[in-house]
Amino acid sequence: MKIYFAAPMFAESERLYNEMLVANIRQVLPELQIYLPQENGAINDKMAYANSVMIAEADTKEVLNSDLMIAVLDGVSIDAGVASEIGVAYAKNIPVIGLYTDSRQQGGEHPDKLAALTEIGENQFHYLNLYTTGLIKLNGVIVSSKEALISEISKRL
Template identity: 50%
Template sequence: MKAYLANGLFSIGDRYVNQYLAAEIRKAVEGIDLYVPQENDAINDKSAYADSLAIAEADLQSLQASDVLIAVIDGGEIDSGVAAEIGVFSTLNRPIIALFSDVRQQGRDNHKKIEALIADGVENQFIYRNLFVIGLVKRTGVIVSTVEEVVEEMKKLV
C-alpha cells in the first residue's frame, strides 16, 4: 500500500507531528510505502533550492501514486498546501483520513457553550474548518481526532 502524509512542515511542531505520525503508521502497517514530503530532501531541504514546479511535480507524482491520503487539518486554518493536496487527491476518489485533533471539538454537548454562541456570535467556543475541504474529505474518507484512530483507519484499508 502506498500512502501520502500531508501536513505543514515548516514549524518544529509540524515536523515532530509528522515524524511521530509517520513512525506510528509505519510500525502498524507492515510494508507501507509512506511518502512524507518533509523527508524528500530533493525538494524540502531548505538550505538547497527547489522551484515551485519541482515541488509541485514531486508531490503530485506521489499523490497520484498513493492509495490513501492522511491529512493533518489542525492549526488556525487548514494549511494551504494540505488543502491543495486534499483537493487534488479527492479527484482520484481514493480514501482520505483527516486528523483533526483540536481540543475545541470537546464539549459539543455542553448547552452553555451553545447558548453563549447563540447569544453572542463572537463567544464561539468551537473551531471552524473550511466546509469545502471538509466535504472533499467526507466524500471518500473520515475525520478522526487521534493518532491511534488514524492507525486504526489505516489498518482497515490493508
C-alpha cells in the same frame, strides 16, 4: 499500500509531530509505504532551492501514486498545501483520512458552549473549511485521534 502523508511542515513542532506520527504508523503497520514530503530533501530542504513547479510536480506525482492519503487538518486553518493535496486526491478518487485533533471540538453538547454560539466573539469551537472537509467526507473520513487514525488505516488494508 502506498500512503501520502499531507501535513504542515514548516515549524519545528510540525515537523517533529509528523515524524513522530509517521514513525508510530510505520511501527504498527510496517507493511505500509508512507511518503512524508518533509523527508524528500530534493524539494523540501529549505537550505537548498526548489521552485514552485518542482514542488508541485514532485508532490503531485506522489499523491497520484498513492492508494490513500492521510491529511493533518490541525492549525489555525487547514494548511494551504494540504488543502491542495486533498483536492488532487479527491479529483483522482484517492481516499483521504483527515486527522483533526483540535481539543476545541470536545464538549459539543455542553449547553453553555452551545449558547455561546449566539454571542459575538464567544464561539467555543474551531472552524474547518467546509468545502475541504466535504471533499474528504465524499471519499473518506475525519478522525480525531492517532488511535482512530491507525484503526481506520487498518480497516482499509
